[in-house]
Amino acid sequence: MFLKNEKIKITVSELSVYFSCARKLYYSCRGHEPVYFSPLSYIEHIILKEMAMSYSHLLNDPSSKDDVSVENLERVLTKVLEDIFLIYPDEMEGVAPEVVGEASENIRAYFGDMRHNLSSQAKTHDIFQLAEKISHLDKEPFLNSEKLNVTGIPYRLVEIDGSFIPVVIKTGSVPENGVWVSDRLHLTSFAMLAEDINSSTVRFGFILYARSGLFRKVSIHSTDRRQVLQAISRVRKIKEGTMPDKKESSLCNSCSYSEMCNVKASFASKFF
Numbered sequence: 546m547f548l549k550n551e552k553i554k555i556t557v558s559e560l561s562v563y564f565s566c567a568r569k570l571y572y573s574c575r576g577h578e579p580v581y582f583s584p585l586s587y588i589e590h591i592i593l594k595e596m597a598m599s600y601s602h603l604l605n606d607p608s609s610k611d612d613v614s615v616e617n618l619e620r621v622l623t624k625v626l627e628d629i630f631l632i633y634p635d636e637m638e639g640v641a642p643e644v645v646g647e648a649s650e651n652i653r654a655y656f657g658d659m660r661h662n663l664s665s666q667a668k669t670h671d672i673f674q675l676a677e678k679i680s681h682l683d684k685e686p687f688l689n690s691e692k693l694n695v696t697g698i699p700y701r702l703v704e705i706d707g708s709f710i711p712v713v714i715k716t717g718s719v720p721e722n723g724v725w726v727s728d729r730l731h732l733t734s735f736a737m738l739a740e741d742i743n744s745s746t747v748r749f750g751f752i753l754y755a756r757s758g759l760f761r762k763v764s765i766h767s768t769d770r771r772q773v774l775q776a777i778s779r780v781r782k783i784k785e786g787t788m789p790d791k792k793e794s795s796l797c798n799s800c801s802y803s804e805m806c807n808v809k810a811s812f813a814s815k816f817f
């Protein structure tokens with residue numbers, strides 16, 4: 546049974562869904578289509594992700610080195626809006642221009658934070674150097690760990706002091722300090738894949754919070770590595786058909802599977 550499990554290939558994206566909610570992963574693995582309440586938040590997510598891919602260029606642009614301006618950000622947003630239908634034809638199919646307009650307005654409301662944080666990080670040696678290295682890379686690397694039987698594609702893998710450091714983009718809110726636990730575990734998963742491929746220990750990585758323009762450095766700890774290994778074996782069980790228990794959380798309110806999840810929970814509660 547264990548060997549059979551070992552053969553099930555999993556992706557870091559599946560691990561990431563598991564870290565947010567195991568039940569959600571079960572539904573997406575069984576081919577259930579998520580029911581979106583509104584495409585607005587998804588469109589915002591796509592636009593922010595594309596914008597974040599330009600932040601390292603902004604930090605290295607001599608015209609914005611001293612101070613990233615609202616005009617710089619407006620230029621980035623305009624370019625993303627021009628390209629988004631070409632980059633995401635399936636996701637953008639049928640999306641009304643008003644929705645894209647509303648998502649853009651919501652994102653403009655973050656410009657103050659983005660501008661402030663990017664400007665101050667342009668003056669930070671570590672982040673400036675990281676941005677310089679990122680701006681010389683133009684591809685998302687495909688990682689395939691034979692040992693873990695897991696694949697994944699981080700935003701970038703940057704060589705620093707002989708190690709390959711993963712960088713991940715997140716479009717949700719940023720915590721006041723550090724990073725969210727699920728984001729740290731997501732990054733640790735990439736670090737473990739990078740180690741297997743490059744045979745060098747990864748001691749830290751970076752999460753780029755797109756909405757606020759903040760790069761956060763994250764240490765990779767043994768406790769997180771252990772949790773990732775546990776998650777890998779649990780994800781394999783879920784992919785084999787084991788339905789995990791429902792765990793109520795704040796995510797349930799905006800979850801695209803909530804209708805299905807609530808029906809299943811109340812159906813189960815008649816028998817248990």
Ligand code: SF4
Nearest residue numbers: 566569797800803806
């Ligand atoms: S409703 Fe809650 S428990 Fe159910 S899948 Fe969504 S986030 Fe998970």
